[in-house]
Amino acid sequence: PPSPYQDRPWEYLESEEYRATYGDKPVWHGYRRNHKGSVPPQRTRKACLRRGRRVGNPCPICRDRNLLVDFRNVKLLDQFICPHSGVIFHPIHTGICMQQHKRLSQAIAQAQDHGLLWLHVPFVPVPEEDFSNQHAAVGKTPPAPALKGPGQAWYPWYEWQQPPAAEVARMRRLYQGFLKENYPDTPPS
């Protein structure tokens, strides 16, 4: 069933229900993955919802239907970013599935783009160039001497030119048997 906080996911993080479930700890605190051996696989599971069915022990975001990954609920996104270095935690550290991690990274990028999340701004020194815009590339260039007026073509052969009479006679002699009768020398305009 869809969550009641579908349109306003940030409200859930202020509600009594959330405080009762998680308290002050982040959402992924206390989640433990099930795997063989002491070293966990270096990638979490691909997705928690396989062909519409929930797997056993779903990840911290998929197990709570009210937690929606959206660029607007900044409080949830903040829990997955290191407060000291500003870097997104690896899914092994938080335990979320790879699909949710991808959506989370996209939501964090979107939130930073909109200005809701802090973003590291590198120091760009002031450009030292000539701002007068006098060069022809960004100003007006005078028209070419070949163009004497508007509507003139760049090259003379853009418009139809009458070929020399010798050429016309040569062509006629070559294609004697195939020419239509009464074929004009100049094409009709």
Place this chain on the structure above:
Amino acid sequence: GKAAQPRPAFTDEAVQTLLYKMTGLDLHKVFRPVKKGLKPPQYKLMTEAQLEEATRKAIEEAKTKLIMPPVLNEREPIDDVLAEDKVLEGTETAKYVFTDLSYSIPHRERFIVVREPNGVLRKATWEERDRMIQIFFPKEGRRVIPPTLFKDENLGTVFQQDRHEDVLNMCVAQFEPDSPDYIRVHHRTYEDIEKHGKYDLLRSTRHFGGMVWYLLSRKKTDGLLIDMINRDLLEDATSLITLYHMLHPECQSAKEAKEGKLQGVDLIKVFVKTESQREGYIQLALQAYEEAMATSSAS
């Protein structure tokens, strides 16, 4: 008649020295720790001489960081048609952009032309130029499509978080100094700072000079003056008023100051009587300052 002096520009030496003095040089703010990859802290044992040498080097570096970005007028849009070839009409369905990719020409002299489907060969507009140059010669901190943060709706959220300096740094990285977007974002930021009186956010950054220039050209200096007097920065207040007189030499207080050759607190008092809108507040602030000076000199 009288030969009028040309209006002082932002790049004049006198103006720049005054603005630089007003910006201040708080080393703790310029080199404050930034969120980045963690490293264990480094400790150094230094003698007095070495410490002085290190502070001197830090001041040199801070000076390079405080070079002010240029304040220019908005650029003229480019609309120049090179050729109109009706022969090509209907042959293509999309525009073609031809960019000159020679490495050693400055970007402002690069030729970028667009062939439209109707056969017109025209020079590319400024937005197209910026996009193409960013695609072929990417610059650090600049994106091909500017972030949505620079739209008017989203600037409000950032200002509520007091991140004006970040916005201005991103703006300098993203846009050219004479583009309309750069000017619009800067003006919005300065307006917001002036509305809420958050002048201290930009002190010791490279954007303080630009803000002061904006406020001076629009004669909105009252809030800044009150802030300076409250923080006991009398020299900054006097330099602000000298700049005002340089920019608007025809106003009443400029003439009185020139006749009387006033200095310090008298200059401020003359300015307050003639030019300011919020006289009451400035008088109160001056009174508080003088009382504080009296008590400190008495004790």
